[in-house]
Amino acid sequence: MSIAAVSAVTVTLLLVGSFISILLNVNKLATDVENDVSVRVYIDLAATKEQKDTLKTDLKKLSNVDKIEYSSREQELDKVVGSYGSEFNLFGGDDNPLFDVYVVSTESPRDTEKVAKDAEKLDNVAKVNYGGAQAKKLFNFVSAVRNIGGVIIIALLLVAMFLISNTIRITILSRRTEIEIMKLVGATNGFIRWPFFLEGAWIGFFGAIIPIAILSFVYVAAYDFVTKVLQGTYFALLAPQPFLYQIGGLLLALGVFIGAFGSLLSMRRFLKV
Known part of the structure; x- marks a missing residue:
């Protein structure tokens, strides 16, 4: 037994x-x-280096922001080429249609929507993307x-x-x-x-x-x-x-x-x- x-x-x-x-x-x-969701802030193509630095400072001042990483147009193009194929190599130099991007990580994944809306109001921001309804x-x-x-x-x-x-x-x-x-x-x-x-x-x-x-x-x-x-x-x-x-x-x-x-x-x- x-x-x-x-x-x-x-x-x-x-x-x-x-x-x-x-x-x-x-x-x-x-x-x-969930933690992989981040806010992508696309920088205006006409923005100067000083304006980009100012934008980064303004983003850091937003509440619930944890860290900010910069991704240049060239780095964004390399990611696209790596994902979709070498035909995108045609878009090099001044022909590159992509934006410089600040990738903003929030303290909590639930804060992404609020941070995205606040970032849209800042100067020299072309657009902001965080996934919207898909993220929810x-x-x-x-x-x-x-x-x-x-x-x-x-x-x-x-x-x-x-x-x-x-x-x-x-x-x-x-x-x-x-x-x-x-x-x-x-x-x-x-x-x-x-x-x-x-x-x-x-x-x-x-x-x-x-x-x-x-x-x-x-x-x-x-x-x-x-x-x-x-x-x-x-x-x-x-x-x-x-x-x-x-x-x-x-x-x-x-x-x-x-x-x-x-x-x-x-x-x-x-x-x-």
Whole structure:
């Protein structure tokens, strides 16, 4: 029965740990996408260097602005050529139709719309772009991902508690006669309860070791693969350290806590002899 209980804890915590790892990384990627949204301030083609410097100073004075990066017309053209093909090399020198750009990062992704509207009012600004309705849809999507992910994680933890505590209850049920005999010969509730409390904790402990080992191996392999795929982008999975320590600690604590207190709760009916 103990082996069966450890196996049940192992399978349950492996599923819980896998889903939590996936959901937390989905949330991390969603946050990276959200943080990638920035305000692009296109500088008037007729603006002098002094006017560009003045515009940068005015942008820094706006509230909720975190940092500002400058991208010249030539750099913008290189990006277009890299994205759409070498035929855009025709637009060189004075034929380059693109603008010099200030890329403004905000303190919070939600501040982009406000910063964009404030930037439009400044001198020597040709136009401002931050994604508009598409950015709003993105923020709403990221918010929904976080909310749904939180609900799923809580539901998984509750399911894990239910399954593990029921498994522990079955192991105690198979030894109810032993408990009743100890009670009838004068053993106190505390004397009877402690061995089962410790046994439940050990079942939870050993049941958590295997899922932690499997998750660590699989996650490191997946992290290396995804990192290569996402190389050159702003997106990344949660780093194995300290993430694996955190998820391992969570599963270990969850297994021990549910195993120990599940034993105590399951024994109450057998102590009333």
